[in-house]
Structures are given as C-alpha cells and as structure tokens.
Amino acid sequence: MKIRFVVLIMLFATNSMAQSLSEAQALLEPSGTQYFQNQYLANPAMAGIDSGLHLNAAYRKQWAGMEGAPVTQFFTADYGMGKRVGWGVNVFNDKAGLINRTRAAVSYAYHLPLSQDGKTLHFGLSLGMNIQRLDYKLIDGEINDPSIGAFNRRDDYFEAEFGMAYAHKGLTLQAALPNIRSLVSGENKGVNGGGIFFSAAAYKFDLEGTVSVEPKLCYRGIRGYDNILDVGVNVTFLKNVANVMAVYHTSNSLTTGIGVDIMKTVMIQAMYTIQTGGMKTYVDGAYEIGATVHLFR
Numbered sequence: 001m002k003i004r005f006v007v008l009i010m011l012f013a014t015n016s017m018a019q020s021l022s023e024a025q026a027l028l029e030p031s032g033t034q035y036f037q038n039q040y041l042a043n044p045a046m047a048g049i050d051s052g053l054h055l056n057a058a059y060r061k062q063w064a065g066m067e068g069a070p071v072t073q074f075f076t077a078d079y080g081m082g083k084r085v086g087w088g089v090n091v092f093n094d095k096a097g098l099i100n101r102t103r104a105a106v107s108y109a110y111h112l113p114l115s116q117d118g119k120t121l122h123f124g125l126s127l128g129m130n131i132q133r134l135d136y137k138l139i140d141g142e143i144n145d146p147s148i149g150a151f152n153r154r155d156d157y158f159e160a161e162f163g164m165a166y167a168h169k170g171l172t173l174q175a176a177l178p179n180i181r182s183l184v185s186g187e188n189k190g191v192n193g194g195g196i197f198f199s200a201a202a203y204k205f206d207l208e209g210t211v212s213v214e215p216k217l218c219y220r221g222i223r224g225y226d227n228i229l230d231v232g233v234n235v236t237f238l239k240n241v242a243n244v245m246a247v248y249h250t251s252n253s254l255t256t257g258i259g260v261d262i263m264k265t266v267m268i269q270a271m272y273t274i275q276t277g278g279m280k281t282y283v284d285g286a287y288e289i290g291a292t293v294h295l296f297r
Helices: 003-013 146-152 180-185
Strands: 052-062 071-081 085-096 099-113 120-134 157-168 171-177 195-203 205-207 211-222 228-237 242-249 253-262 266-275 286-295
Touching: 071 099, 085 120, 099 157, 157 180, 242 266
Parallel strands: none
Antiparallel strands: 052 071, 052 286, 071 085, 085 099, 099 120, 120 157, 157 171, 171 195, 195 211, 205 211, 211 228, 228 242, 242 253, 253 266, 266 286
16 A cells, blocks of 8 residues: 555544544634634534524634645524524535545523523523445545445444523623533544533623623543633724634634624634644644625614
8 A cells, every 4th residue: 555545544643633533622623603603513502593594614624735624614603583492503524635524513502581681591402413434536545445445435424412501791601512422321432532521601791882801711531632622802993893803722722813704694704723833843723714794683
C-alpha cells in the first residue's frame, strides 16, 4: 500500500484534531458559529427559540495546503412555530483524507414560559443518523484490501441528543447531552473526540442602545481528552449591524471573527482559528465562513 494512503490514515487518527463519528456538534474544535451565531448547533433546545425560519450554513477548511486536510460543512434549519414549539434539521459532513462522515438529525424543542417577565425554560431532543465511509476514488493503493471493505460495511447507526436552556433577559444558561443512546446502553460506536456533555453560560449587556457585549463561558466534556473550557465574547455595533467575536479554547487554540448583518435578514460571519500550541509547529489555522438567513419573522 502506498505511503500516501498510510499518511492520510495517520492524519485522520492524529489526536490533536480528532473528529467525532457519533456527534458532529461536539468536535474537539467545533464550528465557530455555534458560540453566538447558531447556538442550535450545540444544543437542540435552541431550535426555534426565535420566531420565523432560520437557515444557517458554515464551511470550514483546516490545515490549508496539506493534501487530505479536513473540510467540514454544516447546515441547519430551525423554525419557531407559535410561541412554544420549535423544529429543526441539522446536517453535518466532514471529509478528512479518505474518511467521509455525514450526520443528519431532526429536532423538536419546547419553550415553556415561567413568568410574565420573560423567564423561559427550553427543552430539545434530536434524533440523528450517522454514516461513515472510505472514499474508494481517493485510495492510492490496494483497493481490495479487506480492511477497507470491512470499514465500509459497518452499520449506520442512530444517536439521540437532549438539551435544556434557561433564559431571562440577558442571561442564558445551557446544558446538553450529545450521545444519549451511548450513555444509556454503554455501547460506544464513536471515537475519541466525541462529546460527553456541553454546558454554557452567557449574559448580554446592552450599552448606550447601539452596542452590546456578550461574554460567554462553555465547558465541554470530550471523550478521550481533557475537558475543554471556552472563554469568549461577542461585541455588536450599530444595533447588531456588525460584530467582532473571539473565543479562547483551553485545547490551545483561539477563534476570532467579524460579521455583518444585512437588513436584519442575512448575516455573514468570517472566522479564523489559530493553534496556539501542539500542531502549530507543523500546520496552522482553520478558515470558516458562516451565513444565516432569517425569514418570516
């Protein structure tokens, strides 16, 4: 088998950028849009939290210039039906070397008012199908290798995710379990890098009517790794027309981004994640662009 095939398999296995086969949202380095722009990616309870239809897409390219480097695409659509019910669809695709992984899920959320002054409790449940394959077209070696066929014959499998959130004025608290089936059954079909839990706390301060500042803390449990703390802030200007954001991850990386909101309908966010340690010596950075379209609000 050719050296390039071996290198690509090693690229997939490297622990510093491991990807989850069972939970797309809980990657070791998840989409930067999940922190402020599209929180539904991290928690199904956020589906339909605002009225109208919200379409989100994100594209991320890692390790630019390296053959077989990971390319990840995210798409979600969520809709707030009335004041209490939300629906969502979440699709994820990741290509890294020969590995092609896809996860598609549907979500249901219920938003329960607790008081007249805006206190609300949110619940969400997602059911998803996971598919993972080797791309035969990219193999530069013995295509009849039994291990290749064995990988592609593995069964696709379902996974469930449950999330909750509490919101009151500028405060938002969140918690989610991304792999309920694995947690209950004890059967783990994922790999290291998958999520065990997600939690977050944020508070949005409105300053002088046109500027807002939202600091946020996230704490994520990652299978096979130390838990990760994300410390971030999002600052918006001109009544949410433009924003800058930054999130530091204790996995030794930093995500920064800028965005613009056009007519309160289309939001574009450009982000860059830099490795502050580990792989920085060899490869560096991930570029990501996210787009949101709000309809029927």
